[in-house]
Amino acid sequence: MKAKWREQSKQGKVILHGMYGNSDVLPTPSPFVLKLETYLRLTKIPYEVDKVDFWGPKGKTPWISYEGEHLADSQFITEFLSRKFGKQLANKYSIKERAIGTMTRVMVEEHLYWAGVMWRFAFGGKDTFQKVLRGEKSFIQWLIFRLIAPQMRSSAWSQGVGRHNETEIKAIMLNDLRAISTVLGQNKFLLGEEPCEDDCSVFAGLASAVFSTNSPLEKELNDELSNLKEYCYRMKDLLWPDWESHMNKLKQN
Numbered sequence: 001m002k003a004k005w006r007e008q009s010k011q012g013k014v015i016l017h018g019m020y021g022n023s024d025v026l027p028t029p030s031p032f033v034l035k036l037e038t039y040l041r042l043t044k045i046p047y048e049v050d051k052v053d054f055w056g057p058k059g060k061t062p063w064i065s066y067e068g069e070h071l072a073d074s075q076f077i078t079e080f081l082s083r084k085f086g087k088q089l090a091n092k093y094s095i096k097e098r099a100i101g102t103m104t105r106v107m108v109e110e111h112l113y114w115a116g117v118m119w120r121f122a123f124g125g126k127d128t129f130q131k132v133l134r135g136e137k138s139f140i141q142w143l144i145f146r147l148i149a150p151q152m153r154s155s156a157w158s159q160g161v162g163r164h165n166e167t168e169i170k171a172i173m174l175n176d177l178r179a180i181s182t183v184l185g186q187n188k189f190l191l192g193e194e195p196c197e198d199d200c201s202v203f204a205g206l207a208s209a210v211f212s213t214n215s216p217l218e219k220e221l222n223d224e225l226s227n228l229k230e231y232c233y234r235m236k237d238l239l240w241p242d243w244e245s246h247m248n249k250l251k252q253n
């Protein structure tokens with residue numbers, strides 16, 4: 001299969017391999033896939049999506065094929081493509097601002113993400129998987145969830161965040177979101193007036209909490225964290241005008 005993609009990727013386009021589907025509120029349940037597709041849209045780098053062969057060379061999703069090569073990890077991919085296509089969007093910001101962007105991204109991907117995993121897979125998943133848990137979806141989707149959930153909980157346990165209870169997980173999420181909200185302040189985007197690479201990660205990391213019905217932090221996002229909610233809608237309006245139609249397409253499939 002991977003050899004096939006080597007050939008196809010020699011035609012100038014990036015092939016984004018990612019896990020899609022099974023969500024009524026997001027184009028993809030994976031924040032890392034959402035980050036990468038948002039980045040490709042932001043930079044206008046030509047790409048096509050492969051939703052089938054989504055486990056990459058490092059056993060995770062997403063990954064890309066480009067010019068006959070395979071590359072894993074959304075951050076390595078972003079950095080590689082930014083260099084290759086001369087799209088270093090964060091360069092308009094100072095070194096210190098970029099450092100703040102890096103720290104925010106790392107917190108979202110390596111800390112907030114795991115709290116989200118626990119929310120989805122241990123405490124009832126009051127988001128994209130809620131309907132699966134209630135059995136409102138197909139048997140296959142229920143089965144996939146049943147197979148994936150223990151694996152995700154075990155990864156979260158090894159990482160450490162998975163050892164906390166529901167109240168502690170919610171406190172972790174709230175703390176992280178408060179920090180991002182402070183960094184964002186009155187900015188339109190994470191570091192200022194223009195979006196950069198790290199916006200794709202932050203948007204993707206927040207999307208599940210913001211766009212889910214019955215988000216664990218719904219009240220806070222409508223109140224003290226409302227700048228985060230507005231930010232996510234700004235990113236969505238800018239880069240995902242087809243967000244809803246994407247969802248409708250998923251529902252039909």
Ligand SMILES: N[C@@H](CCC(=O)N[C@@H](CS)C(=O)NCC(=O)O)C(=O)O
Nearest residue numbers: 030031032059060061062073074075
């Ligand atoms: N650092 C990786 C993380 C990717 C990642 O963890 N993806 C998840 C899906 S959201 C995954 O593949 N999980 C499967 C596993 O860890 O076995 C990246 O930025 O691409």
